[in-house]
Amino acid sequence: MNKLKTKLSDDQIDALEAHLAGTLKPVTPPMEIVQRLRSRIHFPERQVIVLRLKDWQRMLLVFGGVMSGMLVMITVARAFFYLMRRHM
Amino acid sequence: MLDKEFNEEDVLMRAAQGDRDAFGLLYERYLDRIFNYVYYRTGNLHDAEDLTARVFQRAMNHIKNYTDRGVPFSAWLYRIAHNLVANWHRDRSRRQEIPINDVPILPSKGDHPERNLVRSQEESTLLKLIRRLPPERQNLLILKFVENMSNAEIGKIMGRSEGAVKSLYHRTLLSLRDQIGDQHISLDNE
Numbered sequence: 665m666n667k668l669k670t671k672l673s674d675d676q677i678d679a680l681e682a683h684l685a686g687t688l689k690p691v692t693p694p695m696e697i698v699q700r701l702r703s704r705i706h707f708p709e710r711q712v713i714v715l716r717l718k719d720w721q722r723m724l725l726v727f728g729g730v731m732s733g734m735l736v737m738i739t740v741a742r743a744f745f746y747l748m749r750r751h752m
Numbered sequence: 753m754l755d756k757e758f759n760e761e762d763v764l765m766r767a768a769q770g771d772r773d774a775f776g777l778l779y780e781r782y783l784d785r786i787f788n789y790v791y792y793r794t795g796n797l798h799d800a801e802d803l804t805a806r807v808f809q810r811a812m813n814h815i816k817n818y819t820d821r822g823v824p825f826s827a828w829l830y831r832i833a834h835n836l837v838a839n840w841h842r843d844r845s846r847r848q849e850i851p852i853n854d855v856p857i858l859p860s861k862g863d864h865p866e867r868n869l870v871r872s873q874e875e876s877t878l879l880k881l882i883r884r885l886p887p888e889r890q891n892l893l894i895l896k897f898v899e900n901m902s903n904a905e906i907g908k909i910m911g912r913s914e915g916a917v918k919s920l921y922h923r924t925l926l927s928l929r930d931q932i933g934d935q936h937i938s939l940d941n942e
Contacts, residue, residue, distance in 0.1 A: 688897035
């Protein structure tokens, strides 16, 4: 008798899982809650974040480009002065 | 959009360095999941909102301490949520209880709007029974059914092995079956 009570048949498991799946469903937080939460934690809108990050990546690329360009110019200038000094 | 453009590891690294925008992306990714978890654990819309905000605030303050030692970021977030909900239940038990019938029902994703208006008596009773279960069993059911997680994923969040989760799940179903029997709910599939 006790053994029966501590066992679940496949049908019982299926039925229980169907009930649980029907009851515990993902819910959508109301929009006003999402907005309030965002302002409470001081987060901007998703699109703004994405745009900012894209800008940040672009800035990094520009900075990298400028630094590389400066390095090339310094190297050329140094080579030029070296050659000039040798000719003099 | 987030999944296509950003790698979570990079975003996490930047968030850990204090980049609020990077943390904002994590917030966007996990907001619904954490809200769902807290909502089902509290059964209270107002407190679910408050606790969700506190989960992300705490995560933002401590993200520097987060290191991926086999525990995914989502598991770390759920653990924060779990601790805050546990504190909430402890504080609440010292004050007065909110009647379970007052719990507002939110629309489920993908449900027909009319279906959202009325949750059947059986479902309400089952929700009541679930909320009477010990916290770890409630966690398990929420993660399994609301978040659709596997036993292995649940194990990472709960700090248990996959086998232990499976066994706990079986014991939870047994206990629910007995309680459902006491409430005279039919277990027949429609």
